[in-house]
Amino acid sequence: MLTYLFPKRFSLLKAFVLLFISLSFLVRLTFFIWGFSEVDAHLGAIIKTFITGLFYDVGTLSIFMMPFLLYLFIFPKKWYGSLVDRAITWFGFFIAILIIYFSFFGEFTFWDEFQRRFNFIAVDYLIYTYEVVKNINESYPLPLLLGTLISLVALTLFISFKRKVFHATFKNETTFKQRAFATLPWVAICVFFSFFITNAQAEWSKNRYNNEISKAGIYSFFAAFRNNELAFSEFYSTMPETEAFANVKNQYLPFKVEFTHPNKNEIYRTVHTLDTTIVALKPNVIFICIESLSGKYLNSLGNDENITPVLDSLANHSLFFNNLYATGTRTVRGMEAITLSIPPTPGRSIVKRSNNTGLFTIGEVFKNQGYDRNFFYGGDGYFDNMNTFFGGNGFNIIDRGRGFLLDEAITVKRTNIEDDEVTFENAWGVCDEDIYNKVLKEADIAHESGKPFFDFVMTTSNHKPFTYPEGKIDIPSGTGRNGAVKYTDFAIGAFLKEAQKKPWFANTVFVIMSDHCASSAGKWELDVANYHIPAFIYNLQNKPPAKINTLCSQIDVFPTLFSTLGWNYESNLFGMDILKMRPQDERAFIGNYRKLGYLKDNKVMVLGDGETVNFYDWNALDNSLKNTTMDESFKKLAISNYQVADELYHNGGLQLKSLKE
Structure with missing residues (x-):
């Protein structure tokens, strides 16, 4: 089945999917351990938390990788491995893994402050980069974080190259029919998530920590970007x-x-x-x-x-x-x-x-x-x-x-x-x-x-x-x-x-x-x-x-x-x-x-x-x-x-x- 979903032309896409799912699982597991004193840790709740999380990870992937997926679908077979193909593929993969590593790093700092996945606060922070970047620099060892981020990106590119993932992507005979068969399921998932799934549906538990851990950070971010004002009447x-x-x-x-x-x-x-x-x-x-x-x-x-x-x-x-x-x-x-x-x-x-x-x-x-x-x-x-x-x-x-x-x-x-x-x-x-x-x-x-x-x-x-x-x-x-x-x-x-x-x-x-x-x-x-705060009126x-x-x-x-x-x-x-x-x-x-x-x-x-x-x-x-x-x-x-x-x-x-x- 994997051969049909990921033919050779889609080798790099498969590597990205495995990387994203693995990293997301590690982040979710870390948050679960981090908040263990607060989460509902019954076996059924644990299973549902991680299954729900995987569901949202797949939905996030379907949306996030859609540009590259469509590129692989429409790019003519006769130009596989050409200079243009190589440049676009290398650059696209570099940007994609940079974004996911950056977002996962960002989730740790955000969770440390708010014990939540990304929400509208994270959206607001994009606007005020000076204060936010300076605050991160004063709160965390920023050079170490950036160094680690760059090293992880470089290591991922190196491993992908050594395992000949790029070679398989450029040197193959994948037909238009095979590409279409591999593309359609992801398009269907993307449409399904875009029109029928909301971030609020991840909130299945009375325990807020389980709900937040069930979510996917990138999906939560864009959900907040789209819904930062809600009409009460609607x-x-x-x-x-x-x-x-x-x-x-x-x-x-x-x-x-x-x-x-x-x-x-x-x-x-x-x-x-x-x-x-x-x-x-x-x-x-x-x-x-x-x-x-x-x-x-x-x-x-x-x-x-x-x-x-x-x-x-x-x-x-x-x-x-x-x-x-x-x-x-x-x-x-x-x-x-x-x-x-x-x-x-x-x-x-x-x-x-x-x-x-x-x-x-x-x-x-x-x-x-x-x-x-x-x-x-x-x-x-x-x-x-x-x-x-x-x-x-x-x-x-x-x-x-x-x-x-x-x-x-x-x-x-x-x-x-x-x-x-x-x-x-x-x-x-x-x-x-x-x-x-x-x-x-x-x-x-x-x-x-x-x-x-x-x-x-x-x-x-x-x-x-x-x-x-x-x-x-x-x-x-x-x-x-x-x-x-x-x-x-x-x-x-x-x-x-x-x-x-x-x-x-x-x-x-x-x-x-x-x-x-x-x-x-x-x-x-x-x-x-x-929500309990003090208040004083002094010198009346x-x-x-x-x-x-x-x-x-x-x-x-x-x-x-x-x-x-x-x-x-x-x-x-x-x-x-x-x-x-x-x-x-x-x-x-x-x-x-x-x-x-x-x-x-x-x-x-x-x-x-x-x-x-x-x-x-x-x-x-x-x-x-x-x-x-x-x-x-x-x-x-x-x-x-x-x-x-x-x-x-x-x-x-x-x-x-x-x-x-």
């Missing part, structure tokens, strides 16, 4: 639009709100403070968005390693929200949740999408209260589209620019972090101390103007390669996450110590919150514990410190602050005042780019892109999910919030100009 369970909006609006009735257009499918409203004794305050607000700070790193949330002494101290001198969850797994998803105060929508973050400027954000609330708005980032804000998003929504930009200009339509001010302001820098930007020093400098200037300011500060030090200035803490730079967390904590302490010396400190509120956890990976559809003059146990989400922090300051304001935000939530109001939104979770009362509803709806009991003690009887009212609330969020984005309901009409 892929998820829905309900009548009017009913969904009514359900969402009803959530705000316990709060003192007035809908601008009560009969329209929108949530635009006026929010009135519930406490009429509060005199509206307008302090400066500095928001510190900490990169990848999971709640589990704080002693005040159960850790015992003492790597966050500053934040643990702040927990006793702030409004400390200890039951708060991030909406997603990436910085841009956290930025979306915080600025737009919106549940996550399927696919990539709105920060990365088109039509992401001129939106109603928390910045609009600050603007209407008379504030200047500034976005600080220690790297170049072109990364992940941050400058376009923040600049296009009215924030001045302060970043470490390398010459990338803002869109001509964006008229905000841009300030560079100059070389003489930098003491330490890695792939992702300047160290946290440097960005905070820039914040202090700009705050001094703003204070002189007499106008209140809102600063959104995005840190970078708690990110691989985990490097920071030496001598600041007792953990050497570049040795791991714990050191980066401790340096992050140290830098916040140093910043607050300097801020306390400033004349503007007494009239400044500091909001501190993580963008997402250090890792969202786990064995479940959504690993709830890996009208509220005593308190630990807030209310279940809530990133989207609720700034609506809570606005209420605490006694503001009446126009709102298009989903978030609610955490301090005024009744037990029945409590909920949190968690998700990744395909799974959308609604957490309430230790129960989790997970909406999937195959119109799946799974309902679980969540055991916080061992972070496990157990299927439970469907609750229809719970289901309606979950679907309503996500459906309305997606609808508002797609129909322009997040746009300022639409809301003002």
